[in-house]
Amino acid sequence: MRRLPVATVAVIAGLLGTTLSVLAATGTGSASVSDDGANANKITVAMTGMAPAPAGTAYEGWLISDDGSVKTSVGLLRPASDGTVNATWTSPNRENLFGRYSRFAVTLEPSPDRDPAPSNTVVFQDQIAGPVMIHIRHLQVEWPAAPRGTGQAVGVRDQGWLTRLHSGFLVDAYRANNLAVTKLHGEHLVNIIEGSKGPNYGDIDGNGQVANPGDGFGLLTYAQLAEDHAGFAAAATGATSLTKLHSSHVIAAAQNIKAWDARIRDIGLVAGRAQNLAQVQPLLGELELLGNATFNGIDANGNGQIELIRGEAGADIAYVHSQLIGTFTMTGDGTPLALPRTGDAGMFTLTLWVMLAGAAAVALGSLLRMRRVNA
Numbered sequence: 001m002r003r004l005p006v007a008t009v010a011v012i013a014g015l016l017g018t019t020l021s022v023l024a025a026t027g028t029g030s031a032s033v034s035d036d037g038a039n040a041n042k043i044t045v046a047m048t049g050m051a052p053a054p055a056g057t058a059y060e061g062w063l064i065s066d067d068g069s070v071k072t073s074v075g076l077l078r079p080a081s082d083g084t085v086n087a088t089w090t091s092p093n094r095e096n097l098f099g100r101y102s103r104f105a106v107t108l109e110p111s112p113d114r115d116p117a118p119s120n121t122v123v124f125q126d127q128i129a130g131p132v133m134i135h136i137r138h139l140q141v142e143w144p145a146a147p148r149g150t151g152q153a154v155g156v157r158d159q160g161w162l163t164r165l166h167s168g169f170l171v172d173a174y175r176a177n178n179l180a181v182t183k184l185h186g187e188h189l190v191n192i193i194e195g196s197k198g199p200n201y202g203d204i205d206g207n208g209q210v211a212n213p214g215d216g217f218g219l220l221t222y223a224q225l226a227e228d229h230a231g232f233a234a235a236a237t238g239a240t241s242l243t244k245l246h247s248s249h250v251i252a253a254a255q256n257i258k259a260w261d262a263r264i265r266d267i268g269l270v271a272g273r274a275q276n277l278a279q280v281q282p283l284l285g286e287l288e289l290l291g292n293a294t295f296n297g298i299d300a301n302g303n304g305q306i307e308l309i310r311g312e313a314g315a316d317i318a319y320v321h322s323q324l325i326g327t328f329t330m331t332g333d334g335t336p337l338a339l340p341r342t343g344d345a346g347m348f349t350l351t352l353w354v355m356l357a358g359a360a361a362v363a364l365g366s367l368l369r370m371r372r373v374n375a
C-alpha cells in the first residue's frame, strides 16, 4: 500500500476532529411565521446558545414541504459572538408559508457551497404534526366555504378591522349631525358582522339598498370557526404544549369577538333604524369602545397590558396567535448527532466518508508497517 505523506494524515485527522465536534447540536430557539406585506410570508429564526459553525462550514435554514420534496433555503444562519441568531426571510413571491411547508430544519453546509440542495447533516429540525397543520391551514391559508376561500383567522382579522373602521365612521357621522350616514354605517356594521346568511342581514336603514362593505361571510361566522378550529388543533394528535397555549389565545380572542360584536350588531340595528340622532347618542361610547376592542383588544383590568385572555384579546391577537400555533421549536442538548447516512449522500457527506475511509486506510497501513518492522 502506498503510504500517505505525514502532512496528509495530519490534515485528514484535523478535518475529522473538526467534523466530529460540530456534529453536536447546541442551542435553543424557534422559527416562527408572520406577515411581511402579505399573509404568513415571512419566517423569523431566533436562537440562543448556538456554537459557531466551524471554519469551512455554515448553518443554513430550510423550510420543507409535507412530503419532503420541496426544500426552500431561508438563508445562512450566522450566530453572533454571544451565540444568538436573529434572521428573517420573506418569500420573494409572497407565498403563504403555511400552505406548503410543515417542517423546518437547520443543516450544516460546506462554505463556500456550490450545491444549492441541503446537506444531510441536520443540526435541528421540527415538524408540525399533520393533524395540527390541517387546522393551521384552515385558520391561516384557506377555508373553502368562505368567499375567496379566506382562512378563518384571516377573516376574523379583516372583518374585525372593517368593524372597527365602520364603528368609527358611525361616530363621525353622528358628530357631523348626519342622520342618513349614521344610519348607513349602522347597516354596514350589521352586515359586516352577520354576513349574508345572518338573521338581520339586509337593508337596515330602509333606503332600498343593501350595503355591505364586508365579504358576506360575517365576522361572527369567522370567529366561531376560528374558535372551533383552534380547539381542534389543540386536541389533535401531535399537538404540543405550545400548540395548546397559542390555541387557547385564539379561542379567548374569538370568544371575546363573538360577545363584543353581537353587541355592536345590536347597536348597528338601533342606529340603522333610528328616527333621529338622539336615539343613537347613548350608544356611541360603547360602540367606540367595542369597535376598538374588536380589532386591538382592550385592557379591561387596567393593568397596562392587553392580555391574551377572555375580556381583553381581539382580532389581531386571534390572527397572530393562530400563526404562532405553527411555531417550529429547536432544542439541542449537545448530544452528538449520528453521522449522515451514505445512501443519499450529498457531496459534503460523501467527502466526510471518503476522509473517514482514508484515515482508516492510513491507520491500517501504519499497523501493517509496524508489524513488518517488528517481524
Ligand SMILES: [Ca+2]
Pocket (backbone or CB within 6 Å): 187, 202, 203, 204, 205, 206, 207, 208, 209, 210, 211
Ligand atoms: Ca340600506
Ligand SMILES: [Ca+2]
Pocket (backbone or CB within 6 Å): 298, 299, 300, 301, 302, 303, 304, 305, 306, 307, 312
Ligand atoms: Ca390587562
